[in-house]
Amino acid sequence: MADIEEDRPLLAAEAGDEDSLSGGEESGRVGRPLPAICDPAHVLHRVVVLVFMCFLGFGSYFCYDNPASLQTEVLQDLNLNTAKFMQLYAWYSWPNVILCFFGGFLIDRVFGIRLGTIIFSLFVCIGQLIFATGALVNRFWLMEIGRFIFGIGGESLAVAQNTYAVNWFKGKELNLVFGLQLSMARLGSTVNMNIMGWVYSKVTLLIGAPGHTTLGCSFMIAAVTCIFSLICALVLAFLDKRAEKILQKEQGKTGEVIQLTDVKDFPLPLWIIFIICVSYYVAIFPFIGLGQVFFIEKFDFSPAEARAVNSIVYIISAPASPVLGFLVDKTGRNVIWVMCAVCTTLASHMMLAFTFWTPWIGMSLLGLSYSLLACALWPMVAFVVPEHQLGTAYGFMQSVQNLGLALIAMAAGAILDTKGYLFLQVFFCSCICIALVAVVMLYFVDYLRGGDLNRSAAARAKLLKEATSEAE
Amino acid sequence: MAAAWPLCAALLSLAFRSSGAASSTRHLSVELNPGSPAPHAGGDLLHVRALGDEDTLHFLFCSQGAPTLLVVHTGVTSSYVSVDWQRFLSRNASGSLRVEPVSSIVSSTALVFSRLLEYNDVNNTADMPYELFPPYQLRNITWSAMELSGAAARLCGAVAQGSVCLHLSVFDGEGRDEMWPRLLHTANSSQVAVRLNGLLPRSRRSRFLLELHSVGGVYPLNAVGVRRSIDDEFTPSIFKVSEWTSGANESSCDGCGFVLWKQVAYRHSPPALEDASPCRHTEPRRQSAGALAEAGGLALAFFATEGDEPNGVFGLNISFGVAGEPFYDATKFLSWTALVGVGPPPSDTFSPLVAAIMAVGLGAPLVILLMGGVYVCLRKRSASSASGYEPIN
Numbered sequence: 135m136a137d138i139e140e141d142r143p144l145l146a147a148e149a150g151d152e153d154s155l156s157g158g159e160e161s162g163r164v165g166r167p168l169p170a171i172c173d174p175a176h177v178l179h180r181v182v183v184l185v186f187m188c189f190l191g192f193g194s195y196f197c198y199d200n201p202a203s204l205q206t207e208v209l210q211d212l213n214l215n216t217a218k219f220m221q222l223y224a225w226y227s228w229p230n231v232i233l234c235f236f237g238g239f240l241i242d243r244v245f246g247i248r249l250g251t252i253i254f255s256l257f258v259c260i261g262q263l264i265f266a267t268g269a270l271v272n273r274f275w276l277m278e279i280g281r282f283i284f285g286i287g288g289e290s291l292a293v294a295q296n297t298y299a300v301n302w303f304k305g306k307e308l309n310l311v312f313g314l315q316l317s318m319a320r321l322g323s324t325v326n327m328n329i330m331g332w333v334y335s336k337v338t339l340l341i342g343a344p345g346h347t348t349l350g351c352s353f354m355i356a357a358v359t360c361i362f363s364l365i366c367a368l369v370l371a372f373l374d375k376r377a378e379k380i381l382q383k384e385q386g387k388t389g390e391v392i393q394l395t396d397v398k399d400f401p402l403p404l405w406i407i408f409i410i411c412v413s414y415y416v417a418i419f420p421f422i423g424l425g426q427v428f429f430i431e432k433f434d435f436s437p438a439e440a441r442a443v444n445s446i447v448y449i450i451s452a453p454a455s456p457v458l459g460f461l462v463d464k465t466g467r468n469v470i471w472v473m474c475a476v477c478t479t480l481a482s483h484m485m486l487a488f489t490f491w492t493p494w495i496g497m498s499l500l501g502l503s504y505s506l507l508a509c510a511l512w513p514m515v516a517f518v519v520p521e522h523q524l525g526t527a528y529g530f531m532q533s534v535q536n537l538g539l540a541l542i543a544m545a546a547g548a549i550l551d552t553k554g555y556l557f558l559q560v561f562f563c564s565c566i567c568i569a570l571v572a573v574v575m576l577y578f579v580d581y582l583r584g585g586d587l588n589r590s591a592a593a594r595a596k597l598l599k600e601a602t603s604e605a606e
Numbered sequence: 607m608a609a610a611w612p613l614c615a616a617l618l619s620l621a622f623r624s625s626g627a628a629s630s631t632r633h634l635s636v637e638l639n640p641g642s643p644a645p646h647a648g649g650d651l652l653h654v655r656a657l658g659d660e661d662t663l664h665f666l667f668c669s670q671g672a673p674t675l676l677v678v679h680t681g682v683t684s685s686y687v688s689v690d691w692q693r694f695l696s697r698n699a700s701g702s703l704r705v706e707p708v709s710s711i712v713s714s715t716a717l718v719f720s721r722l723l724e725y726n727d728v729n730n731t732a733d734m735p736y737e738l739f740p741p742y743q744l745r746n747i748t749w750s751a752m753e754l755s756g757a758a759a760r761l762c763g764a765v766a767q768g769s770v771c772l773h774l775s776v777f778d779g780e781g782r783d784e785m786w787p788r789l790l791h792t793a794n795s796s797q798v799a800v801r802l803n804g805l806l807p808r809s810r811r812s813r814f815l816l817e818l819h820s821v822g823g824v825y826p827l828n829a830v831g832v833r834r835s836i837d838d839e840f841t842p843s844i845f846k847v848s849e850w851t852s853g854a855n856e857s858s859c860d861g862c863g864f865v866l867w868k869q870v871a872y873r874h875s876p877p878a879l880e881d882a883s884p885c886r887h888t889e890p891r892r893q894s895a896g897a898l899a900e901a902g903g904l905a906l907a908f909f910a911t912e913g914d915e916p917n918g919v920f921g922l923n924i925s926f927g928v929a930g931e932p933f934y935d936a937t938k939f940l941s942w943t944a945l946v947g948v949g950p951p952p953s954d955t956f957s958p959l960v961a962a963i964m965a966v967g968l969g970a971p972l973v974i975l976l977m978g979g980v981y982v983c984l985r986k987r988s989a990s991s992a993s994g995y996e997p998i999n
Contacts (some may be wrong), residue, residue: 212930216881248662344930431843488836551879554842556956559961576969578978582985 174377183302184311184367184400185372190251193286195322196256197356198226200265203330203441204352205426211349212274216424220547223423225278227540234532238317238390238525242299247386248371251294255367255403257287259360266357269352289532293388298370301386302377311458314337322359327445330356332435390525397530403518403585404527406576412534413569414476416542417483417562418504422447426545427430428555430482430485433493443493451508452499459509460501466591467604468517469580471510473573478503480566497500517586631779632656632663633759642691645957649891650752651694651904652759653687654776656793657871661712663775663948665796669749669761670694673719673772677800678908679948680710680863693907700910710816715827715863716905717946718819719800721743722770723923726809731947732929734815739808742766743901768804768938771798779954785879787868787943795866795947801875802940804816808869811933814940815925818865818939819889819900821905825862826918828890831851832869837954842879845871848950850922866951869946871926873937884928885942890920897921 170178201222202206204272208354209219256582261284268276295315305310334352338344341351378385422444429440462471482499519527550558580587586594637653649669656663662685666676679687686706693702705711722742725735742898747763747770756972757778762771775783776796782788783797791797802814820827833847850865867885897907926940927933934940946953 209880213880215878270890281629427843432845433839490834490836550842552842554838554840556837557839557960564963564967567971570971571974574978576981579984 136251138592168380173437174373174380176423179189180302181523182372184314186370186373187295187298187311188315190255190298190366190370191254191292191315191319191324193262194284194291194362195266195319196326196359197258197262197284198288198423199326200330200353200356202423202426202444203327205424206430206437207334207344207349207352208269209217209427211344211346212269212272212277214274215547216550217361217534217544218274220420220423220543221278221298222281223420224540225281225544226288227536227543229286230536231533231540233286233290234536235392235394235526235529237293237393238388238529239288241294241456242390247294247297247301251291251298251367252364252371254291254294255360255364256289257283258291259287259357259364261285261287262353262360266350266353269346269353270344277355277461282487289536291404292457296376297388301374316455317430317452320448323448324445324452327441328438328449331441364605387545390410390529391522392526392529393523394526396523396526399523400527401518403513403576403579403583403587404571406579407511407514407518408531408534409572410472410476410569410576411531412538413509413565413572414479414507415535416538417479417538417565417569418447418500420543420546421483421542421562424516424550424558428594432555434489435493443497446494446497447501449506451505453503454502458506462506462509462513464591466594467511467588468514468589469573469577472507472514473570473577475503475507476566476570476573477508479507480563483559483563487556487563495594514587607632610658611616612981615904627743630793632658632777633918634776634778636754636757638752639658640687641678641689648695649749649903650761651689652752652754652774652794653727655687656776656778657683658793663794665774666904666908667705667752667759667761667774668904668987669752669763671906672743673749673761673947674716674904675774675796676714676904676908677796677946677948678705678714679712679863681712682710685710689797694890701908701958702905702907703907705908706729710788711823712861712896713825713863713948714823714908715865715948716821716908717798717865717944718821718903718905719816720816720819722765722802723815723817724808724812725934725968727811727927730811730933732813732925732927732931734923734925734991739812742770744770745900762879765802765805766808768802769804769984770805771801773799773801783943784884786841786872787844787870789866789868789943789945790840790952791945792947792949792952793951794944795945795952798941799941799943802934804938805934807933807935807938810935811937813927814927814934815923817921817923819863819893819897819919819921820850820863820904821909822863822918823909824918825852826920827852827863827865828892828918828920830887830890830922833953838856839957839960840954841870844868844880847953848886850952853939858951861948863946863948863952865944867924867942871940871942873932873939875939877941877942879935881939883926883931884922885926888923889923890922891920893919993995 163302163450170176173179187455201219205219208214209216213515244250245253261280264279264283265277265280268274268280279507296312299308299311299315330352333355334348337348337351337355341348377383388400425444426440429435429443435443462468478499482496482503485499486493515527515531516524546558546561549561579587589597632655635655636658637655639651640653651670652667654664654665660681660683662683662686663682664678664680666687668679688704690702724739724741725737726739742765743764747765753760758772758773758775759946760771762769774796777791778793780790782790782794783792789797800816823989827850829852830850831853832849833849834845835847836845838845846869848867848869852862869885871883872881873883873884877982882955894996896909924942926942
């Protein structure tokens with residue numbers, strides 16, 4: 135879920151260059167002058183649009199980790215075992231195994247950005263409402279259906295959000311906007327982790343006793359954020375339509391071209407990158423999904439404290455991502471950075487597994503390394519495939535990642551139910567070890583092929599310069 | 607080289623001996639009502655004799671009076687139990703059960719299941735209030751005849767339209783039960799499971815407590831230590847082990863008794879992770895002189911000599927459930943398991959599977975790094991030597 139926004143910007147930004155038809159600052163202006171805040175060409179108006187854009191994804195990020203933030207309550211009120219609980223995460227991932235390829239296509243060719251965004255927001259909304267209703271009437275299969283529908287909307291909405299951003303801000307404040315959207319996503323997750331427990335306790339007071347009704351009501355309240363995001367989608371559609379008229383620009387496109395036959399041409403390093411991606415992320419998201427009870431049981435944390443420490447990964451990631459991204463950009467040597475990130479993650483997982491040290495250390499390290507990996511890993515794809523295959527490569531990467539997440543979420547629940555937390559952590563460690571093996575292999579493969587992945591930024595710049603001078 | 611093996615074995619066994627209680631395997635013999643002339647009403651006495659290489663453990667389990675498990679550790683292989691049945695059946699006769707020869711006794715510990723307490727947890731805080739419901743005195747319950755299967759016995763009594771059952775198992779070697787909490791047991795320990803099945807709670811928010819008494823000789827069990835263990839492979843999500851030992855005298859008492867349990871009770875049978883309910887205990891408190899006489903039965907018969915009360919009686923409560931957990935009414939079932947034995951309490955270590963996974967996981971990247979490094983070096987060298995010949999060509 136949370137990595138989509140790290141790769142899409144890249145892709146959309148590069149691909150968007152070709153079909154840029156933003157109309158220019160002055161040319162589209164018609165008739166009477168508008169006040170700055172209503173003038174689509176004015177920065178003030180763009181700030182207003184930005185606010186809606188940021189809150190567009192808020193609902194889906196808020197609700198994605200709803201089960202994790204109320205893990206104890208969900209388990210108890212619905213009388214679930216952990217394996218069933220993790221199904222809620224698996225069901226979110228299943229539709230995206232396929233949908234990753236088509237999100238861009240649907241936006242570009244079928245719905246258009248405006249209608250597409252509204253439809254995806256509707257899916258998120260309806261999914262969350264069904265999910266909440268399922269809890270309300272204590273029907274677990276209904277909750278699973280809700281998560282499935284929520285999943286259909288969630289990932290595609292992130293693509294739509296990025297397309298909007300490119301459409302409005304390309305050539306202006308685009309990187310800043312991507313950064314802000316990313317921070318909003320993290321904010322949504324963090325707020326969810328820390329506020330849902332409080333919401334649940336208030337609803338308990340209102341209703342009188344905890345139980346599936348209370349749980350359902352809490353999820354209904356969470357659904358308000360999705361409705362809020364839907365409203366943002368509607369407003370954005372209106373503003374975008376209006377801007378289109380005034381500036382006479384074209385509707386935004388992702389510019390994604392998915393060519394599944396490209397898959398057979400993928401070079402070896404790309405496949406290794408896929409392995410790293412899958413085996414790394416399956417040790418992060420399912421772990422966060424199961425984190426709360428782990429911290430309560432093993433470290434004697436209070437539920438509120440456990441939620442806080444569970445959300446620290448997201449909190450750290452919000453400010454760390456831009457800083458680390460800058461660092462990776464300036465130094466290059468992506469493979470070494472990825473290796474560092476994977477090693478640090480392994481260390482933090484082992485710390486959580488084999489010691490009673492306060493999890494604040496382990497989780498903070500995890501947050502740092504997770505941000506570092508995102509900054510160093512996703513851009514590598516652009517180095518190993520030609521530009522026209524980027525869309526397919528990223529789509530494929532997300533697809534296998536979602537497949538991995540769905541499978542490992544189910545496995546993690548089952549392992550916890552039968553073998554306990556130590557074994558689960560060892561399992562996660564072994565996933566990270568696979569990632570580490572893959573990174574080491576990537577290093578050598580790249581080295582032997584004389585590849586670009588591990589070059590320093592200076593060397594890359596030099597190469598680029600030589601290439602351009604040769605072209606001249 | 608061949609001579610080194612016996613030496614090693616000797617050293618190993620020496621190390622094992624010095625660590626406290628003796629054998630790693632034992633020969634078990636089970637006897638119901640030893641030496642009794644005829645079957646009788648009012649409760650059975652089970653005797654499991656666990657014969658080691660150089661010592662004997664006597665596990666005595668009795669439903670006369672409050673159910674009691676007595677573990678006597680003797681330093682010889684020829685010790686035996688003698689019961690004066692006539693006096694034993696009168697329930698208050700002290701000294702009617704003896705383990706002979708008395709001089710061979712290393713340690714003796716009795717665990718008495720004295721009372722089952724119930725309270726109404728109005729605010730769902732799981733704090734024991736001052737006012738409890740009238741307790742169920744386990745000595746006043748009519749216990750069924752013991753059902754034996756091998757070195758295991760089951761004892762049930764009817765309480766509040768349900769049943770309280772005690773399951774005792776004695777072991778001839780190291781191992782684990784199939785069912786959670788899968789405590790690691792050795793040949794020096796026995797396992798008791800308490801099951802509260804289908805009791806009719808007296809309020810909808812009832813929670814239960816189990817009152818236990820320990821009776822020790824020279825080294826009474828006077829302290830409960832809580833050990834944190836990162837290893838929850840066999841008891842998922844439970845990281846705390848309670849050990850009720852003669853804490854203060856630890857150094858001077860290798861063969862002393864212990865009671866060990868993981869801080870968990872299960873609300874269903876067979877247990878699953880979502881049915882795990884934490885349990886807590888109070889600090890052991892020295893009991894007044896009359897406590898043993900009240901408990902009666904086996905402990906009194908073994909420990910007290912005529913007209914003399916032993917002073918090493920300690921009591922504690924195990925309370926089931928914590929704030930916010932479902933009440934007993936939800937499933938009407940609770941099971942709690944403890945290990946009772948002598949010597950150092952066994953502790954979990956990483957299973958070979960965990961160790962293997964970690965070793966492979968951490969080893970594989972290193973191996974690949976090494977192999978890759980060597981390969982790259984070789985290629986580089988051959989490449990450079992090839993380029994070295996170029997001028998000649």
